[in-house]
Amino acid sequence: xxxxxxxxxVQATVAGRIRKNSSGEQISTGHRYNEDxxxxxxxxxxxxxxxxxxxxxxxxxxxxxxxxNAITQSLQSIYSTEFKIExxxxxxxxxxxxxxxAKQREKLADIFFRHFRVPSLLFYNxxxxxxxxxxxxxxxxxxxxxGTSYSVPVFEGYSIRHGIEKINIGGTDLxxxxxxxxxxxxxxxxxxxxxxxxTVVVRSGxxxxxxxxxxxxxxxxxxxxxxxxxxxxxYDIGEMVFQTGTGIGIHDMAMNxxxxxxxNLRAALYDNVVVAGGTSLMTGFHDRxxxxxxxxxxxxxRKIKMQNKRRYASWIGGSLLGSLSTF
Numbered sequence: 001x002x003x004x005x006x007x008x009x010v011q012a013t014v015a016g017r018i019r020k021n022s023s024g025e026q027i028s029t030g031h032r033y034n035e036d037x038x039x040x041x042x043x044x045x046x047x048x049x050x051x052x053x054x055x056x057x058x059x060x061x062x063x064x065x066x067x068x069n070a071i072t073q074s075l076q077s078i079y080s081t082e083f084k085i086e087x088x089x090x091x092x093x094x095x096x097x098x099x100x101x102a103k104q105r106e107k108l109a110d111i112f113f114r115h116f117r118v119p120s121l122l123f124y125n126x127x128x129x130x131x132x133x134x135x136x137x138x139x140x141x142x143x144x145x146x147g148t149s150y151s152v153p154v155f156e157g158y159s160i161r162h163g164i165e166k167i168n169i170g171g172t173d174l175x176x177x178x179x180x181x182x183x184x185x186x187x188x189x190x191x192x193x194x195x196x197x198x199t200v201v202v203r204s205g206x207x208x209x210x211x212x213x214x215x216x217x218x219x220x221x222x223x224x225x226x227x228x229x230x231x232x233x234x235y236d237i238g239e240m241v242f243q244t245g246t247g248i249g250i251h252d253m254a255m256n257x258x259x260x261x262x263x264n265l266r267a268a269l270y271d272n273v274v275v276a277g278g279t280s281l282m283t284g285f286h287d288r289x290x291x292x293x294x295x296x297x298x299x300x301x302r303k304i305k306m307q308n309k310r311r312y313a314s315w316i317g318g319s320l321l322g323s324l325s326t327f
Contacts, residue, residue, distance in 0.1 A: 002322025
C-alpha cells in the first residue's frame with residue numbers, strides 16, 4: 001500500500017499450465033487440479049510439490065508481457081486470494097518499464113479498467129521511481145532485473161529519453177546458466193534464485209579483491225541435502241553481467257547513457273548513480289560496477305558517486321509518491 005516501507009506481497013511472475021494428453025485430459029500424477037492455469041506463488045508451490053504436473057512459463061520476458069491471460073489471472077489472484085479486497089475500491093500505480101510500448105500500456109489499462117474496474121490508474125517510469133526512493137530528482141539509475149538491465153538518466157524528475165540504454169541480460173539468464181553448470185535443471189526457480197544470490201561473487205576488478213576463487217561453497221537445500229558450488233563457477237556467473245571481452249557490459253551501458261546527455265547535465269549524473277534491481281544483490285556487484293565506471297570516466301579527477309538501493313527501489317519510490325497529499 002502507498003506509504004508502506006516494504007511490499008506486503010511479492011508475487012512471482014510465473015505461470016504453470018497443467019500437463020495434458022492428446023485427449024485434453026490431465027496426465028495423472030496422483031494430484032488433481034481444479035484449474036488449468038496456475039500463477040504466481042501458487043504455481044511455484046505446486047511445481048515444488050508436484051514437479052511433473054506443470055509446464056512452467058514466464059508471462060513477462062525481457063520487460064514485455066507475452067501472456068496476457070496469465071497476467072490477468074495473477075492479478076485476479078492478488079485481489080481475491082492474497083489481499084481479499086474489492087478491486088474497484090482502490091486506485092493503482094504501476095511501475096512501468098522504460099521500454100514499455102504505448103500498445104502494451106493501453107492493453108494493461110484496459111484490463112484494469114474493464115475487468116477490475118479500478119477507479120484510477122497511473123503508469124510511472126520505474127527508473128524515476130527508483131531515484132525518488134533516494135529522495136533525489138537528478139541522477140542515473142542503473143537497474144538490473146530478471147530479464148533486462150538498463151540505465152536511465154533523470155533530471156528534475158524526468159527521464160532523458162535519448163539517454164536510455166538497455167542490454168538483454170538479467171537475473172534469469174544467470175540463474176539458468178548456473179543450473180546448467182551444476183547439472184540441476186530440476187531445481188525450483190525460487191530455490192535456484194536464492195542459491196545464486198547467496199553463492200555468486202562478482203570480481204571487484206582489482207588485483208586484490210579479497211576473495212579466493214578456488215574456495216567452493218555449499219548451499220543447503222530445503223530437504224537438508226547440499227550442493228557444492230565450485231569457486232570458479234561462483235565468479236564466472238557474475239561475470240556474465242559485465243561480459244568482459246565479449247561485448248557491451250552493464251558498466252559500458254551506464255557510461256554510454258551519461259555520454260549521450262548534454263555536457264552540462266553530466267556532473268549531476270556522475271554524482272548520483274543509483275543501483276537497483278534484484279541482480280545487484282550479488283556480492284561485489286556494487287563495488288565492481290563503481291570500479292568499472294570510474295575507469296571509463298573521461299574527465300580527469302571525476303569520480304562516480306554511487307548508491308545501492310537494491311531490489312525494491314522502484315516500489316519504495318512509488319509508495320512515497322502515492323503517499324503525498326498532492327498525489
